[in-house]
Each structure stands twice: as C-alpha cells, then as structure tokens.
Amino acid sequence: MEEPQKTISIVTNCWNEVENIPLFYSRCRAELAKHPEYDYEFIVEDNLSTDGTREVLRRLAAEDPKFKVILNANNFGHIRSPFNALLNSSGDAVLYICSDLQEPPEMLTEFLRQYHAGYKVVCGVRSDTKSSRLMEALRDVYYYLLGKFANQHVVRKFTGFGLYDRCFIDALRRFHEPYPYFRGLVSEIGFRRVEVPFVQDKRQHGVTKNNWFTLYDMAMTGFVNHTKLPLRLATFAGVSIGMISILVALGYLAAKLIWWRTFQLGLAPLVIGMFFLGSVQLFFLGVIGEYLGAVWTQVKNKPLVVEEERINF
Numbered sequence: 001m002e003e004p005q006k007t008i009s010i011v012t013n014c015w016n017e018v019e020n021i022p023l024f025y026s027r028c029r030a031e032l033a034k035h036p037e038y039d040y041e042f043i044v045e046d047n048l049s050t051d052g053t054r055e056v057l058r059r060l061a062a063e064d065p066k067f068k069v070i071l072n073a074n075n076f077g078h079i080r081s082p083f084n085a086l087l088n089s090s091g092d093a094v095l096y097i098c099s100d101l102q103e104p105p106e107m108l109t110e111f112l113r114q115y116h117a118g119y120k121v122v123c124g125v126r127s128d129t130k131s132s133r134l135m136e137a138l139r140d141v142y143y144y145l146l147g148k149f150a151n152q153h154v155v156r157k158f159t160g161f162g163l164y165d166r167c168f169i170d171a172l173r174r175f176h177e178p179y180p181y182f183r184g185l186v187s188e189i190g191f192r193r194v195e196v197p198f199v200q201d202k203r204q205h206g207v208t209k210n211n212w213f214t215l216y217d218m219a220m221t222g223f224v225n226h227t228k229l230p231l232r233l234a235t236f237a238g239v240s241i242g243m244i245s246i247l248v249a250l251g252y253l254a255a256k257l258i259w260w261r262t263f264q265l266g267l268a269p270l271v272i273g274m275f276f277l278g279s280v281q282l283f284f285l286g287v288i289g290e291y292l293g294a295v296w297t298q299v300k301n302k303p304l305v306v307e308e309e310r311i312n313f
Helices: 020-032 053-063 076-086 105-116 135-150 166-172 182-187 213-228 231-260 268-300
Strands: 004-016 040-047 065-072 093-096 123-128 158-165 194-199 305-312
Touching: 004 076, 020 040, 020 053, 020 105, 040 053, 040 076, 040 105, 053 065, 053 305, 065 076, 076 166, 076 182, 093 105, 093 123, 093 166, 093 182, 093 231, 105 123, 105 158, 158 166, 158 194, 166 182, 231 268
Parallel strands: 004 040, 004 093, 040 065, 123 194
Antiparallel strands: 065 305, 093 158, 123 158
C-alpha cells in the first residue's frame, strides 16, 4: 500500500511586510517545487499590520487554498505570535522562517537532506551576516554568556530558523508558556539535532522591527527562563563586598593607629563607597524584578494571542 504524501508547513509571522510577503511566497514556492514528493501549507500570522500587508495576505489566500492566514486582533509581538503560528501547523515537517527574507528559503533543500538523514530538529545557524556587524558582535557576547550560564546547551547564533519534525511540535504543545523563549525550548526539549550554517541576508525591503528594547526583552527572557545564576550572583556579590569592606575598614584602622595625628579619612572614600554599594543594590533589584516579572507573566496565564480571523483553515 502506497504511503500518504507528507506535508511541509512553512510557518512565519509578519507585521508591516507588504513588500516582502509576495517575494517570500514566490521564493518559498520555487523551493517547494524542487520537492514534488511533499505537499505543503503556509501558516502566516499577522500582527495587525497597517501598511496593506493584510490585503496582500488575503489575495494570496484567495489564489492558493493552501496559504493559511491568522489575523490577530492586536499586535502580540515577535515572541508570542510566531509561537502560536507554530502550534497551528499540521505538517509532518515544519519550516520556521522569518518573512523579511534575511533567512533564505533556499535552505529548505539542505534542511530536508539533514531531515532525511534522521535528524528531528535541523537548526539554521548564522555563519556570517550581511547586516550590522555591531549587532552581530553583541549577539556573540550574549550567546557566549548564555551558553556559559544556562542549565542546558543553547545553540549559538540561532534564532529559531530551521526544520522541525512533527514529534517536536507535539512536544512543544506540552509547554504552556505564555511568553516562550523558543530557541531555549529547542535545547530543552531535545531530540536528535544538527546545526546547518547559512549566511544571513540583508533585509529585502522596509526597516527592521527590532529595537534595543525588543532585543533586551528577548535577551532577558532567555536568561530568566534558562538560568538562576543572576539571582545567586546577588548572594555572592553581597558576601564578597562585605569581606572587602571589612578589609578596607581594618586597613583604615591600622593607618589611623600608625599615623594618628596626620592621617585624615576624608569624605571621598565614603561617598564613592556609598554610590558603589547603591549601584550594586539597584542592579540586583533589577535582576530580581526580571524574575518577578516572569512569574507575574506566568501567573496571569493569558492566551498567546487573540485571533480576529482565520483564512483557509
């Protein structure tokens, strides 16, 4: 008996990508045409675009019944929205990719080759980039720190771009994360995994939707979800600074006893010490606040997104 044809799900999300979506669709279809043994579906989730993207999505959905669209009732961000799109995929293999075309759809062929070799998770990792070198250097530092301190191995230079077997997506459904850190979940869930290098392209059209706040948000989400080290550093810092303070105090006492008439303490050491200790306290209050914020997000138990409309489901 002939086996049923397998399906590849192409999953992405978008916000104000009116020029990129048609190119994204055509390049993905061209790559899918090289693999007629697979059926396909698109899952595109839109975060309340205002530039005509929704009209483009409706047109593509009308032309292709396998082009499925989720229109969100609001902009639910770059973390929750794509995660919801992944959970709504139904393919035997799922390609997760950004719609700005910085991650080339042409990598699908290599991903499938690794997938056929038995890997359940195929991670696309940046070997080079045509975008900002400064941002790439900062990302290198971040991934180095996260890799050192995380509770499990975190794939470096990995944003989620890759091919995932259905068993991985089914496991993903078991994690009820209201604010998920997807690249960390990839490491936590496991399965046989391979890393495939690719060169990150420049954005084709428009401007990046990421800013310093969104990048900081993702970075702190990774730390909070995958390591308790920052909390423990507060204890280590308190003990270390306390010991240093005792040694400094003993040094000043000895100096005063030796040079009783000439040694003057002065205000400078007191002022510097006070500001230093105050900055350390504020820093660790901020760290504790990040963890409390993560707990608060979990306790509220909000849905990932609120959907306004579905097309072709």
